[in-house]
Amino acid sequence: MAVFDLILGLLLVILVRKCLSITDMFGAVISFMAFGLLMAVAWVRLEAPDIALAEAAIGSGLTGALLFSTLGRLPHSETRQPLVPRGSGSGPGYWLVTGFWWAAAMVLIATFVFSFQELQTPGLGGPLQERLAESGVLNPVTAVLLNFRSLDTLMEIAVLLAAVVVAWSMGYVDWPARQTIPSPLLPGVVRLLTPVFLLVAFSLLWRGSHAPGGAFPGGAVLAASGILLLLSGMTVQISPRGMSWLRWVLSAGLLVFVLAGVSLMAAGFGFLVYPEQWAGNLILLIEASAGVSIGAMLLALYVGGEPDMAPSQPNNPVSRPQ
Amino acid sequence: MTGYYLILAVVILAMAFHGLMVRANLLRKLMALNIFTSAVFLFLVTLARMAEPLDPIPHAMVLTGIVVTVSTTAVGLALLVRLYRRSGSLTLDSSNDD
Numbered sequence: 488m489a490v491f492d493l494i495l496g497l498l499l500v501i502l503v504r505k506c507l508s509i510t511d512m513f514g515a516v517i518s519f520m521a522f523g524l525l526m527a528v529a530w531v532r533l534e535a536p537d538i539a540l541a542e543a544a545i546g547s548g549l550t551g552a553l554l555f556s557t558l559g560r561l562p563h564s565e566t567r568q569p570l571v572p573r574g575s576g577s578g579p580g581y582w583l584v585t586g587f588w589w590a591a592a593m594v595l596i597a598t599f600v601f602s603f604q605e606l607q608t609p610g611l612g613g614p615l616q617e618r619l620a621e622s623g624v625l626n627p628v629t630a631v632l633l634n635f636r637s638l639d640t641l642m643e644i645a646v647l648l649a650a651v652v653v654a655w656s657m658g659y660v661d662w663p664a665r666q667t668i669p670s671p672l673l674p675g676v677v678r679l680l681t682p683v684f685l686l687v688a689f690s691l692l693w694r695g696s697h698a699p700g701g702a703f704p705g706g707a708v709l710a711a712s713g714i715l716l717l718l719s720g721m722t723v724q725i726s727p728r729g730m731s732w733l734r735w736v737l738s739a740g741l742l743v744f745v746l747a748g749v750s751l752m753a754a755g756f757g758f759l760v761y762p763e764q765w766a767g768n769l770i771l772l773i774e775a776s777a778g779v780s781i782g783a784m785l786l787a788l789y790v791g792g793e794p795d796m797a798p799s800q801p802n803n804p805v806s807r808p809q
Numbered sequence: 810m811t812g813y814y815l816i817l818a819v820v821i822l823a824m825a826f827h828g829l830m831v832r833a834n835l836l837r838k839l840m841a842l843n844i845f846t847s848a849v850f851l852f853l854v855t856l857a858r859m860a861e862p863l864d865p866i867p868h869a870m871v872l873t874g875i876v877v878t879v880s881t882t883a884v885g886l887a888l889l890v891r892l893y894r895r896s897g898s899l900t901l902d903s904s905n906d907d
Contacts, residue, residue, distance in 0.1 A: 610860025
């Protein structure tokens with residue numbers, strides 16, 4: 488299997504090189520997505536199936552979709568840019584700094600090779616296994632994410648919500664978005680795939696308690712199905728009332744999480760300290776609401792701005808000259 | 810095998826840092842930043858794999874990190890589109906300011 492790892496590593500390095508030095512931006516994004524998918528294989532090799540799922544769905548798939556939607560908003564000339572404009576990136580100063588950095592990196596690698604062979608890595612796997620029964624779930628990663636270190640996960644959802652708020656503050660996008668559908672095949676395939684996507688998303692959500700899966704991969708699959716629906720020309724009219732509902736859906740994950748924490752505090756347990764007999768149900772409730780919310784938030788990030796309620800205006804507020 | 814993945818992580822980290830510093834195009838900088846975080850995650854997960862028994866806590870940390878990275882990327886891309894609409898350029902070149 489050493490040959491497999493060797494080839495995998497070589498491909499990863501080649502893809503990074505291609506992503507960062509190819510002139511064509513489109514090709515660079517494709518290389519980036521291929522890199523993410525191969526990283527998912529590396530995670531499986533390192534016995535981290537939870538990360539493999541998240542990387543394939545979020546790290547590669549959704550980030551790729553975000554990059555492509557940004558490329559689509561830029562004019563075509565911007566997608567083929569020279570790598571080093573106006574003669575910078577050459578000359579003795581550049582090579583001196585680059586050479587110094589690369590030499591330092593190589594010294595670092597050599598240090599790793601010599602020191603990590605005898606390094607002791609005790610880890611927390613043992614203590615976690617002992618206390619897994621208290622957590623209410625069987626998957627150790629979910630136990631860490633939603634019980635032992637649930638404050639981290641709460642903050643993570645808050646970060647995602649903050650990202651949505653920032654992206655929406657940047658301006659409006661035309662809504663319903665007009666898509667040019669490249670092929671009649673796309674709506675047909677999407678119509679077949681959407682139920683499968685929904686099924687996979689909720690199965691991942693449910694599996695999270697005892698197997699790799701959980702709110703984040705589930706939410707990402709949910710968002711992916713939404714992106715595919717948008718790409719295949721599905722348009723939804725959002726009424727102002729629907730918009731306020733949308734805001735509730737976006738913040739539901741965070742709200743349920745905080746409410747659970749505060750009500751546990753009121754019951755005398757402490758913030759997000761679950762009593763043992765309710766732990767499983769509480770985690771399921773939090774994870775379900777977080778999963779739906781994460782899906783909505785990732786989709787909102789893909790849309791890239793607040794949906795414009797007044798499409799009759801000829802001038803988009805974003806493109807107004809400053 | 811784990812030693813090999815540690816070296817791979819450092820090589821990818823170095824390449825991504827190089828790209829982050831050298832490339833002028835902000836979209837490419839964002840991609841380099843993403844690859845950079847992937848390399849850091851690879852390092853963490855390899856360390857988790859070296860522990861006996863397998864340590865799931867770095868896995869949870871990396872899962873959190875992946876979501877934070879996608880949030881960062883999305884905000885960066887939104888800012889980038891906004892910058893392009895105002896200045897007509899995808900670089901932070903000071904000579905473009907007026």
